[in-house]
Amino acid sequence: MPRYDFRCRSCGATFELRRTMAQANDPAVCPEGHTDTTKLLSTVAVTGGAASSGAQAAPSGGGCCGGGCCG
Template identity: 70%
Template structure:
């Protein structure tokens, strides 16, 4: 189930709620009971099992190896 971040405009508290995507835009009440909240834009970090960034092509010279003269 997705997690959504909210900030309370009344007390400034930030909090998270787990709710279905169908309820993503539903109003939220902060843990202190205030109803004036705003949903925050969340960032997502995507990581993979690859070996990092792809290797760069060879550099140097007109043919990529630096041996052209």
């Protein structure tokens, strides 16, 4: 089940709730009981294991396209 982060506008508490995607935009109550909350945008970090599957990992580096090929 997805986790969603919220912040309470009344007390400033940040908290997380697990709920279905259908409930993602439903109102949330903070742990202190306040109802004036807002859902925060979350970032997801994915680390791969491409090299362990026998595939060659793409080179990393600077530049606008990750490989420095843009001049």
